[in-house]
Amino acid sequence: MVPVLCALLGLLIGSFLNVVVHRVPAGLSVVHPPSACPGCGAAVLRRDNVPVLSWLLLRGRCRSCRAPISARYPLVELGTAVLFAAVAHVVGPTWALPAYLYLAAIAVALALIDLDVRRLPDPIVLPSYVVAGALLLLASAGTGDWAAAGRAVAGMLVLGLLYGALFVAKPGGMGLGDVKLSGVLGLYLGWWGWDALAVGAFAAFLIGGLVAVVTILRRGGGRRTAIPFGPSMLGGALLALPAAGPVAGWYLGLMGLTVSA
Template identity: 75%
Template sequence: MSTALLVAAGVLGALVGSFLNVVVHRVPRGESVVRPASRCPSCGHAVRRRDNVPVLSWVLLRGRCRDCRTPISARYPLVEAGTAALFAAVTAVVGPAWSLPAYLYLAAVAVALALIDLDVHRLPDPIVLPSYAVALVLLTVASAGTADWWALLRAAVGAAALFALYAVLFVAKPGGMGLGDVKLAGVLGLYLGWWGWDALAVGAFLAFLLGGAVAVVLMALGRAGRRTRIPFGPYMLAGALSALAVAQPLADAYLSVVGLSPSA
Protein backbone atom coordinates (compact mmCIF):
# COMPACT_ATOMS: atom_id res chain seq x y z
CA MET A 1 0.00 0.00 0.00
CA SER A 2 1.42 3.37 -1.04
CA THR A 3 2.10 5.73 1.85
CA ALA A 4 1.27 8.64 -0.44
CA LEU A 5 -2.20 7.20 -1.06
CA LEU A 6 -2.85 6.82 2.66
CA VAL A 7 -1.69 10.38 3.33
CA ALA A 8 -3.87 11.69 0.49
CA ALA A 9 -6.85 9.78 1.91
CA GLY A 10 -6.18 11.26 5.34
CA VAL A 11 -6.00 14.81 3.99
CA LEU A 12 -9.20 14.27 2.01
CA GLY A 13 -10.83 12.86 5.13
CA ALA A 14 -9.89 15.92 7.18
CA LEU A 15 -11.41 18.21 4.55
CA VAL A 16 -14.55 16.08 4.36
CA GLY A 17 -14.69 16.02 8.15
CA SER A 18 -14.78 19.82 8.21
CA PHE A 19 -17.83 19.73 5.93
CA LEU A 20 -19.42 16.96 8.00
CA ASN A 21 -19.35 19.25 11.03
CA VAL A 22 -21.68 21.54 9.08
CA VAL A 23 -23.86 18.61 8.00
CA VAL A 24 -24.20 17.26 11.54
CA HIS A 25 -25.19 20.67 12.88
CA ARG A 26 -27.57 21.81 10.13
CA VAL A 27 -29.30 18.77 8.63
CA PRO A 28 -31.26 17.84 11.80
CA ARG A 29 -32.49 21.46 11.88
CA GLY A 30 -33.63 21.36 8.26
CA GLU A 31 -31.07 24.01 7.27
CA SER A 32 -29.05 24.25 4.08
CA VAL A 33 -25.51 22.89 4.27
CA VAL A 34 -24.39 25.36 1.59
CA ARG A 35 -25.75 28.74 2.70
CA PRO A 36 -25.06 30.77 4.71
CA ALA A 37 -21.32 30.44 5.22
CA SER A 38 -20.14 29.15 8.59
CA ARG A 39 -20.36 31.75 11.37
CA CYS A 40 -19.55 31.97 15.05
CA PRO A 41 -22.81 31.22 16.89
CA SER A 42 -21.88 33.78 19.59
CA CYS A 43 -20.80 36.90 17.69
CA GLY A 44 -22.11 36.09 14.21
CA HIS A 45 -18.84 36.81 12.41
CA ALA A 46 -18.21 34.65 9.34
CA VAL A 47 -15.40 32.13 9.72
CA ARG A 48 -12.42 33.29 7.65
CA ARG A 49 -10.90 30.94 5.12
CA ARG A 50 -7.61 30.82 6.99
CA ASP A 51 -9.54 29.73 10.07
CA ASN A 52 -11.16 26.85 8.22
CA VAL A 53 -8.09 24.61 7.92
CA PRO A 54 -9.07 21.29 9.52
CA VAL A 55 -7.64 20.70 13.01
CA LEU A 56 -4.76 23.17 12.52
CA SER A 57 -6.94 26.30 12.70
CA TRP A 58 -8.53 25.15 15.95
CA VAL A 59 -5.10 24.52 17.47
CA LEU A 60 -3.68 27.88 16.33
CA LEU A 61 -6.74 29.72 17.63
CA ARG A 62 -6.44 27.79 20.90
CA GLY A 63 -10.00 26.59 20.53
CA ARG A 64 -11.56 30.06 20.49
CA CYS A 65 -13.31 32.35 18.02
CA ARG A 66 -10.87 34.86 16.51
CA ASP A 67 -13.33 37.74 17.00
CA CYS A 68 -15.12 37.20 20.32
CA ARG A 69 -12.83 34.60 21.92
CA THR A 70 -15.77 32.35 22.73
CA PRO A 71 -14.58 28.74 23.20
CA ILE A 72 -15.09 26.45 20.19
CA SER A 73 -16.02 22.87 21.00
CA ALA A 74 -13.21 20.33 20.69
CA ARG A 75 -15.71 18.15 18.84
CA TYR A 76 -14.95 20.01 15.60
CA PRO A 77 -11.26 19.07 15.31
CA LEU A 78 -12.02 15.60 16.69
CA VAL A 79 -14.53 14.97 13.89
CA GLU A 80 -12.00 16.22 11.33
CA ALA A 81 -9.18 14.09 12.73
CA GLY A 82 -11.46 11.09 13.18
CA THR A 83 -12.72 11.30 9.60
CA ALA A 84 -9.12 11.58 8.38
CA ALA A 85 -8.18 8.44 10.31
CA LEU A 86 -11.26 6.59 9.05
CA PHE A 87 -10.56 7.52 5.43
CA ALA A 88 -6.98 6.28 5.80
CA ALA A 89 -8.17 3.03 7.41
CA VAL A 90 -10.76 2.38 4.70
CA THR A 91 -8.15 3.08 2.03
CA ALA A 92 -5.77 0.63 3.70
CA VAL A 93 -8.47 -2.08 3.61
CA VAL A 94 -9.90 -1.42 0.14
CA GLY A 95 -6.68 -0.38 -1.57
CA PRO A 96 -6.31 1.54 -4.84
CA ALA A 97 -9.38 -0.15 -6.30
CA TRP A 98 -12.34 0.93 -8.40
CA SER A 99 -14.52 0.50 -5.33
CA LEU A 100 -12.52 2.91 -3.13
CA PRO A 101 -14.69 6.01 -3.86
CA ALA A 102 -17.81 4.04 -2.93
CA TYR A 103 -16.42 2.97 0.44
CA LEU A 104 -14.99 6.40 1.21
CA TYR A 105 -18.47 7.79 0.66
CA LEU A 106 -19.78 5.17 3.08
CA ALA A 107 -17.18 6.28 5.62
CA ALA A 108 -18.24 9.92 5.30
CA VAL A 109 -21.93 9.07 5.61
CA ALA A 110 -21.15 6.86 8.61
CA VAL A 111 -19.54 9.73 10.51
CA ALA A 112 -22.43 12.10 9.81
CA LEU A 113 -25.21 9.64 10.57
CA ALA A 114 -23.58 8.23 13.70
CA LEU A 115 -23.14 11.69 15.22
CA ILE A 116 -26.64 12.83 14.29
CA ASP A 117 -28.17 9.65 15.70
CA LEU A 118 -26.25 10.10 18.93
CA ASP A 119 -27.33 13.76 19.12
CA VAL A 120 -31.02 13.59 18.19
CA HIS A 121 -31.82 9.87 17.83
CA ARG A 122 -32.66 10.21 14.14
CA LEU A 123 -31.19 9.06 10.84
CA PRO A 124 -32.32 11.86 8.51
CA ASP A 125 -33.87 10.91 5.16
CA PRO A 126 -31.96 13.72 3.35
CA ILE A 127 -28.78 11.75 4.01
CA VAL A 128 -29.98 8.13 4.01
CA LEU A 129 -32.24 8.09 0.95
CA PRO A 130 -29.84 9.78 -1.53
CA SER A 131 -27.19 7.31 -0.35
CA TYR A 132 -29.05 4.54 -2.18
CA ALA A 133 -28.56 6.33 -5.50
CA VAL A 134 -24.96 7.34 -4.76
CA ALA A 135 -24.06 3.81 -3.67
CA LEU A 136 -25.65 2.26 -6.75
CA VAL A 137 -23.81 4.62 -9.07
CA LEU A 138 -20.41 4.19 -7.40
CA LEU A 139 -20.75 0.41 -7.06
CA THR A 140 -21.90 0.12 -10.67
CA VAL A 141 -18.76 1.99 -11.73
CA ALA A 142 -16.70 -0.36 -9.56
CA SER A 143 -18.33 -3.42 -11.13
CA ALA A 144 -17.80 -2.01 -14.62
CA GLY A 145 -14.15 -1.27 -13.84
CA THR A 146 -13.53 -4.80 -12.57
CA ALA A 147 -15.95 -6.53 -14.96
CA ASP A 148 -17.52 -8.13 -11.89
CA TRP A 149 -21.25 -7.76 -12.45
CA TRP A 150 -21.96 -10.61 -10.05
CA ALA A 151 -20.80 -8.30 -7.23
CA LEU A 152 -23.48 -5.78 -8.22
CA LEU A 153 -26.17 -8.46 -8.20
CA ARG A 154 -24.89 -9.62 -4.82
CA ALA A 155 -25.16 -6.02 -3.60
CA ALA A 156 -28.81 -5.87 -4.64
CA VAL A 157 -29.53 -9.14 -2.85
CA GLY A 158 -27.67 -7.90 0.22
CA ALA A 159 -29.70 -4.67 0.28
CA ALA A 160 -32.98 -6.54 0.01
CA ALA A 161 -31.98 -9.11 2.63
CA LEU A 162 -30.76 -6.63 5.25
CA PHE A 163 -33.70 -4.30 4.63
CA ALA A 164 -36.11 -7.23 5.06
CA LEU A 165 -34.40 -8.36 8.28
CA TYR A 166 -34.70 -4.93 9.88
CA ALA A 167 -38.25 -4.47 8.58
CA VAL A 168 -39.28 -7.72 10.28
CA LEU A 169 -37.65 -6.61 13.53
CA PHE A 170 -39.35 -3.22 13.25
CA VAL A 171 -42.77 -4.86 12.89
CA ALA A 172 -42.18 -7.68 15.37
CA LYS A 173 -41.02 -5.41 18.21
CA PRO A 174 -42.50 -1.90 17.93
CA GLY A 175 -40.21 0.65 19.54
CA GLY A 176 -37.22 -1.64 19.49
CA MET A 177 -36.08 -0.59 16.03
CA GLY A 178 -36.54 2.77 14.35
CA LEU A 179 -37.74 3.22 10.79
CA GLY A 180 -34.53 5.09 10.08
CA ASP A 181 -32.60 1.95 11.00
CA VAL A 182 -34.65 -0.02 8.46
CA LYS A 183 -33.87 2.49 5.71
CA LEU A 184 -30.18 2.54 6.60
CA ALA A 185 -30.05 -1.27 6.56
CA GLY A 186 -30.73 -1.31 2.81
CA VAL A 187 -27.82 1.06 2.15
CA LEU A 188 -25.44 -1.01 4.28
CA GLY A 189 -26.70 -4.18 2.59
CA LEU A 190 -25.60 -2.76 -0.76
CA TYR A 191 -22.04 -2.16 0.43
CA LEU A 192 -21.71 -5.38 2.41
CA GLY A 193 -23.25 -7.48 -0.35
CA TRP A 194 -20.90 -6.02 -2.94
CA TRP A 195 -17.94 -6.81 -0.70
CA GLY A 196 -19.01 -10.44 -0.22
CA TRP A 197 -21.44 -12.82 1.46
CA ASP A 198 -19.17 -13.17 4.47
CA ALA A 199 -19.11 -9.38 4.92
CA LEU A 200 -22.91 -9.27 4.75
CA ALA A 201 -23.27 -11.90 7.47
CA VAL A 202 -20.51 -10.54 9.71
CA GLY A 203 -21.61 -6.92 9.28
CA ALA A 204 -25.18 -7.73 10.27
CA PHE A 205 -24.00 -9.75 13.28
CA LEU A 206 -21.50 -7.15 14.49
CA ALA A 207 -24.18 -4.45 14.63
CA PHE A 208 -26.17 -6.42 17.20
CA LEU A 209 -23.03 -7.57 19.03
CA LEU A 210 -21.68 -4.02 19.41
CA GLY A 211 -25.07 -2.54 20.26
CA GLY A 212 -25.76 -5.23 22.84
CA ALA A 213 -22.33 -4.92 24.42
CA VAL A 214 -22.65 -1.14 24.81
CA ALA A 215 -26.18 -1.50 26.23
CA VAL A 216 -24.94 -3.97 28.85
CA VAL A 217 -22.09 -1.64 29.85
CA LEU A 218 -24.43 1.36 30.11
CA MET A 219 -26.86 -0.60 32.28
CA ALA A 220 -24.03 -1.84 34.47
CA LEU A 221 -22.92 1.77 34.97
CA GLY A 222 -26.47 2.84 35.76
CA ARG A 223 -26.65 5.13 32.74
CA ALA A 224 -29.40 3.16 31.01
CA GLY A 225 -32.29 0.87 31.89
CA ARG A 226 -34.20 -1.85 30.08
CA ARG A 227 -36.56 0.73 28.60
CA THR A 228 -33.90 3.28 27.65
CA ARG A 229 -33.82 3.89 23.91
CA ILE A 230 -30.26 3.66 22.63
CA PRO A 231 -29.55 4.87 19.08
CA PHE A 232 -28.70 1.81 16.98
CA GLY A 233 -27.41 3.54 13.85
CA PRO A 234 -23.83 4.01 15.11
CA TYR A 235 -23.51 0.26 15.77
CA MET A 236 -24.95 -0.65 12.38
CA LEU A 237 -22.40 1.63 10.73
CA ALA A 238 -19.51 0.48 12.91
CA GLY A 239 -20.39 -3.15 12.26
CA ALA A 240 -20.53 -2.62 8.50
CA LEU A 241 -17.20 -0.80 8.31
CA SER A 242 -15.52 -3.31 10.62
CA ALA A 243 -16.78 -6.18 8.50
CA LEU A 244 -14.78 -4.93 5.53
CA ALA A 245 -11.60 -5.72 7.46
CA VAL A 246 -12.53 -8.70 9.61
CA ALA A 247 -15.13 -10.66 7.64
CA GLN A 248 -12.66 -12.66 5.56
CA PRO A 249 -10.34 -13.58 8.46
CA LEU A 250 -13.35 -14.60 10.57
CA ALA A 251 -14.77 -16.69 7.75
CA ASP A 252 -11.41 -18.40 7.20
CA ALA A 253 -11.07 -19.08 10.93
CA TYR A 254 -14.56 -20.60 11.05
CA LEU A 255 -13.86 -22.86 8.08
CA SER A 256 -10.65 -24.01 9.72
CA VAL A 257 -12.50 -24.82 12.94
CA VAL A 258 -15.05 -26.98 11.11
CA GLY A 259 -12.30 -28.72 9.20
CA LEU A 260 -12.73 -27.07 5.81
CA SER A 261 -10.13 -25.30 3.75
CA PRO A 262 -10.71 -21.53 3.46
CA SER A 263 -10.52 -21.89 -0.29
CA ALA A 264 -13.12 -24.66 -0.36
Protein backbone atom coordinates in the same frame (compact mmCIF):
# COMPACT_ATOMS: atom_id res chain seq x y z
CA MET B 1 0.59 7.14 -0.72
CA VAL B 2 -3.11 6.39 -1.27
CA PRO B 3 -3.98 6.23 2.46
CA VAL B 4 -2.07 9.47 3.05
CA LEU B 5 -3.90 11.27 0.26
CA CYS B 6 -7.21 9.90 1.50
CA ALA B 7 -6.38 11.10 5.02
CA LEU B 8 -5.85 14.62 3.69
CA LEU B 9 -9.15 14.36 1.83
CA GLY B 10 -10.72 13.13 5.06
CA LEU B 11 -9.62 16.29 6.87
CA LEU B 12 -11.46 18.41 4.31
CA ILE B 13 -14.53 16.17 4.27
CA GLY B 14 -14.53 16.12 8.07
CA SER B 15 -14.72 19.91 8.13
CA PHE B 16 -17.79 19.75 5.89
CA LEU B 17 -19.32 16.95 7.98
CA ASN B 18 -19.24 19.24 11.01
CA VAL B 19 -21.62 21.50 9.09
CA VAL B 20 -23.77 18.56 8.00
CA VAL B 21 -24.10 17.21 11.54
CA HIS B 22 -25.16 20.61 12.86
CA ARG B 23 -27.50 21.73 10.08
CA VAL B 24 -29.20 18.69 8.56
CA PRO B 25 -31.14 17.68 11.72
CA ALA B 26 -32.37 21.28 11.97
CA GLY B 27 -33.52 21.30 8.35
CA LEU B 28 -30.99 23.97 7.35
CA SER B 29 -28.99 24.30 4.15
CA VAL B 30 -25.43 22.97 4.32
CA VAL B 31 -24.16 25.54 1.82
CA HIS B 32 -25.78 28.79 2.92
CA PRO B 33 -25.20 30.88 4.98
CA PRO B 34 -21.43 30.54 5.52
CA SER B 35 -20.21 29.20 8.86
CA ALA B 36 -20.33 31.69 11.72
CA CYS B 37 -19.58 31.83 15.44
CA PRO B 38 -22.71 30.77 17.38
CA GLY B 39 -21.79 33.25 20.09
CA CYS B 40 -21.26 36.56 18.28
CA GLY B 41 -22.44 35.66 14.78
CA ALA B 42 -19.16 36.70 13.14
CA ALA B 43 -18.47 34.85 9.88
CA VAL B 44 -15.62 32.33 10.04
CA LEU B 45 -12.72 33.64 7.95
CA ARG B 46 -11.16 31.37 5.34
CA ARG B 47 -7.86 31.37 7.20
CA ASP B 48 -9.74 30.20 10.31
CA ASN B 49 -11.38 27.33 8.43
CA VAL B 50 -8.32 25.12 7.91
CA PRO B 51 -9.10 21.69 9.43
CA VAL B 52 -7.56 21.12 12.88
CA LEU B 53 -4.77 23.69 12.36
CA SER B 54 -7.03 26.73 12.67
CA TRP B 55 -8.53 25.43 15.91
CA LEU B 56 -5.05 24.92 17.34
CA LEU B 57 -3.81 28.36 16.26
CA LEU B 58 -6.90 30.02 17.72
CA ARG B 59 -6.46 27.96 20.88
CA GLY B 60 -10.01 26.75 20.57
CA ARG B 61 -11.60 30.21 20.69
CA CYS B 62 -13.44 32.53 18.29
CA ARG B 63 -11.18 35.19 16.81
CA SER B 64 -13.82 37.90 17.34
CA CYS B 65 -15.42 37.27 20.73
CA ARG B 66 -13.02 34.67 22.20
CA ALA B 67 -15.92 32.33 22.95
CA PRO B 68 -14.74 28.72 23.24
CA ILE B 69 -15.03 26.50 20.17
CA SER B 70 -15.86 22.89 20.97
CA ALA B 71 -13.02 20.39 20.59
CA ARG B 72 -15.52 18.19 18.79
CA TYR B 73 -14.84 20.06 15.53
CA PRO B 74 -11.16 19.13 15.17
CA LEU B 75 -11.85 15.67 16.57
CA VAL B 76 -14.42 15.01 13.84
CA GLU B 77 -11.92 16.21 11.24
CA LEU B 78 -9.16 14.01 12.63
CA GLY B 79 -11.49 11.05 13.05
CA THR B 80 -12.68 11.33 9.45
CA ALA B 81 -9.07 11.53 8.24
CA VAL B 82 -8.14 8.38 10.18
CA LEU B 83 -11.22 6.54 8.94
CA PHE B 84 -10.54 7.53 5.32
CA ALA B 85 -6.95 6.32 5.63
CA ALA B 86 -8.11 3.02 7.16
CA VAL B 87 -10.68 2.46 4.42
CA ALA B 88 -8.08 3.25 1.75
CA HIS B 89 -5.71 0.75 3.35
CA VAL B 90 -8.36 -2.00 3.34
CA VAL B 91 -9.93 -1.30 -0.07
CA GLY B 92 -6.74 -0.22 -1.83
CA PRO B 93 -6.41 1.91 -4.98
CA THR B 94 -9.29 0.18 -6.74
CA TRP B 95 -12.46 1.17 -8.54
CA ALA B 96 -14.36 0.49 -5.32
CA LEU B 97 -12.46 3.04 -3.23
CA PRO B 98 -14.71 6.08 -3.97
CA ALA B 99 -17.78 4.06 -2.99
CA TYR B 100 -16.34 3.00 0.36
CA LEU B 101 -14.98 6.47 1.12
CA TYR B 102 -18.53 7.73 0.66
CA LEU B 103 -19.66 5.07 3.14
CA ALA B 104 -17.05 6.31 5.62
CA ALA B 105 -18.25 9.90 5.22
CA ILE B 106 -21.94 9.16 5.79
CA ALA B 107 -21.00 6.84 8.64
CA VAL B 108 -19.38 9.73 10.53
CA ALA B 109 -22.30 12.08 9.86
CA LEU B 110 -25.08 9.61 10.62
CA ALA B 111 -23.43 8.20 13.75
CA LEU B 112 -22.98 11.67 15.27
CA ILE B 113 -26.49 12.79 14.33
CA ASP B 114 -28.01 9.62 15.78
CA LEU B 115 -26.07 10.13 19.00
CA ASP B 116 -27.17 13.78 19.16
CA VAL B 117 -30.85 13.62 18.22
CA ARG B 118 -31.71 9.88 18.02
CA ARG B 119 -32.51 10.15 14.32
CA LEU B 120 -31.08 9.08 10.96
CA PRO B 121 -32.19 11.86 8.60
CA ASP B 122 -33.78 10.92 5.27
CA PRO B 123 -31.87 13.69 3.41
CA ILE B 124 -28.69 11.69 4.03
CA VAL B 125 -29.95 8.09 4.04
CA LEU B 126 -32.27 8.04 1.04
CA PRO B 127 -29.94 9.74 -1.50
CA SER B 128 -27.25 7.29 -0.38
CA TYR B 129 -29.12 4.50 -2.17
CA VAL B 130 -28.58 6.33 -5.44
CA VAL B 131 -24.99 7.44 -4.74
CA ALA B 132 -23.87 4.08 -3.33
CA GLY B 133 -25.62 2.17 -6.10
CA ALA B 134 -24.01 4.30 -8.81
CA LEU B 135 -20.51 4.12 -7.30
CA LEU B 136 -20.70 0.36 -6.75
CA LEU B 137 -22.05 -0.15 -10.26
CA LEU B 138 -19.10 1.87 -11.56
CA ALA B 139 -16.77 -0.33 -9.51
CA SER B 140 -18.28 -3.46 -11.04
CA ALA B 141 -17.98 -1.97 -14.51
CA GLY B 142 -14.34 -1.04 -13.90
CA THR B 143 -13.40 -4.47 -12.60
CA GLY B 144 -15.77 -6.52 -14.74
CA ASP B 145 -17.09 -8.16 -11.56
CA TRP B 146 -20.81 -8.05 -12.29
CA ALA B 147 -21.43 -10.78 -9.74
CA ALA B 148 -20.53 -8.22 -7.06
CA ALA B 149 -23.25 -5.92 -8.38
CA GLY B 150 -25.74 -8.76 -8.11
CA ARG B 151 -24.63 -9.49 -4.55
CA ALA B 152 -25.04 -5.81 -3.69
CA VAL B 153 -28.68 -5.86 -4.76
CA ALA B 154 -29.25 -9.13 -2.93
CA GLY B 155 -27.53 -7.75 0.18
CA MET B 156 -29.74 -4.67 0.11
CA LEU B 157 -32.86 -6.85 -0.04
CA VAL B 158 -31.72 -9.36 2.57
CA LEU B 159 -30.62 -6.82 5.16
CA GLY B 160 -33.61 -4.56 4.46
CA LEU B 161 -36.05 -7.45 4.89
CA LEU B 162 -34.29 -8.59 8.06
CA TYR B 163 -34.51 -5.18 9.69
CA GLY B 164 -38.04 -4.68 8.39
CA ALA B 165 -39.13 -7.96 9.96
CA LEU B 166 -37.53 -7.00 13.28
CA PHE B 167 -39.22 -3.59 13.13
CA VAL B 168 -42.64 -5.21 12.65
CA ALA B 169 -42.08 -8.08 15.07
CA LYS B 170 -40.92 -5.87 17.93
CA PRO B 171 -42.39 -2.35 17.71
CA GLY B 172 -40.13 0.16 19.42
CA GLY B 173 -37.15 -2.18 19.30
CA MET B 174 -35.55 -0.10 16.55
CA GLY B 175 -36.41 2.99 14.56
CA LEU B 176 -37.65 3.22 11.00
CA GLY B 177 -34.43 5.09 10.21
CA ASP B 178 -32.49 1.94 11.10
CA VAL B 179 -34.57 -0.02 8.59
CA LYS B 180 -33.90 2.54 5.86
CA LEU B 181 -30.18 2.55 6.61
CA SER B 182 -29.98 -1.25 6.54
CA GLY B 183 -30.58 -1.34 2.80
CA VAL B 184 -27.68 1.05 2.14
CA LEU B 185 -25.36 -1.04 4.28
CA GLY B 186 -26.63 -4.18 2.58
CA LEU B 187 -25.48 -2.75 -0.76
CA TYR B 188 -21.96 -2.22 0.52
CA LEU B 189 -21.66 -5.48 2.43
CA GLY B 190 -23.17 -7.54 -0.38
CA TRP B 191 -20.78 -6.03 -2.94
CA TRP B 192 -17.83 -6.88 -0.69
CA GLY B 193 -18.95 -10.50 -0.26
CA TRP B 194 -21.41 -12.85 1.39
CA ASP B 195 -19.07 -13.28 4.35
CA ALA B 196 -19.03 -9.50 4.84
CA LEU B 197 -22.83 -9.41 4.78
CA ALA B 198 -23.04 -12.07 7.48
CA VAL B 199 -20.26 -10.61 9.64
CA GLY B 200 -21.51 -7.04 9.26
CA ALA B 201 -25.07 -7.97 10.23
CA PHE B 202 -23.89 -9.95 13.26
CA ALA B 203 -21.35 -7.32 14.33
CA ALA B 204 -24.03 -4.62 14.43
CA PHE B 205 -26.05 -6.51 17.04
CA LEU B 206 -22.93 -7.55 18.95
CA ILE B 207 -21.70 -3.96 19.18
CA GLY B 208 -25.19 -2.71 20.00
CA GLY B 209 -25.54 -5.26 22.79
CA LEU B 210 -22.17 -4.37 24.30
CA VAL B 211 -22.97 -0.65 24.14
CA ALA B 212 -26.33 -1.26 25.81
CA VAL B 213 -24.77 -3.25 28.67
CA VAL B 214 -22.06 -0.64 29.28
CA THR B 215 -24.59 2.21 29.11
CA ILE B 216 -26.95 0.57 31.57
CA LEU B 217 -24.14 -0.27 33.99
CA ARG B 218 -22.69 3.26 33.87
CA ARG B 219 -25.88 5.32 33.85
CA GLY B 220 -28.44 3.00 35.34
CA GLY B 221 -31.70 2.20 33.64
CA GLY B 222 -33.20 -0.98 32.28
CA ARG B 223 -33.98 -2.95 29.16
CA ARG B 224 -36.12 -0.13 27.81
CA THR B 225 -33.34 2.45 27.95
CA ALA B 226 -33.25 4.21 24.55
CA ILE B 227 -29.91 3.70 22.83
CA PRO B 228 -29.27 4.76 19.22
CA PHE B 229 -28.54 1.73 17.05
CA GLY B 230 -27.31 3.54 13.94
CA PRO B 231 -23.69 3.87 15.15
CA SER B 232 -23.58 0.13 15.86
CA MET B 233 -24.91 -0.69 12.38
CA LEU B 234 -22.36 1.59 10.75
CA GLY B 235 -19.51 0.37 12.94
CA GLY B 236 -20.39 -3.25 12.22
CA ALA B 237 -20.45 -2.63 8.47
CA LEU B 238 -17.06 -0.89 8.45
CA LEU B 239 -15.55 -3.52 10.74
CA ALA B 240 -16.75 -6.28 8.41
CA LEU B 241 -14.60 -5.03 5.53
CA PRO B 242 -11.25 -6.12 7.04
CA ALA B 243 -12.66 -8.76 9.40
CA ALA B 244 -15.01 -10.75 7.15
CA GLY B 245 -12.32 -12.93 5.58
CA PRO B 246 -10.50 -13.88 8.82
CA VAL B 247 -13.77 -14.41 10.72
CA ALA B 248 -15.20 -16.61 7.96
CA GLY B 249 -11.97 -18.61 7.82
CA TRP B 250 -11.97 -19.07 11.59
CA TYR B 251 -15.58 -20.20 11.63
CA LEU B 252 -15.10 -22.67 8.76
CA GLY B 253 -12.02 -23.97 10.55
CA LEU B 254 -14.15 -24.72 13.62
CA MET B 255 -16.53 -26.61 11.36
CA GLY B 256 -13.66 -28.61 9.92
CA LEU B 257 -14.01 -26.94 6.52
CA THR B 258 -11.57 -24.95 4.43
CA VAL B 259 -11.97 -22.09 1.98
CA SER B 260 -10.97 -23.01 -1.55
CA ALA B 261 -8.52 -20.65 -3.27
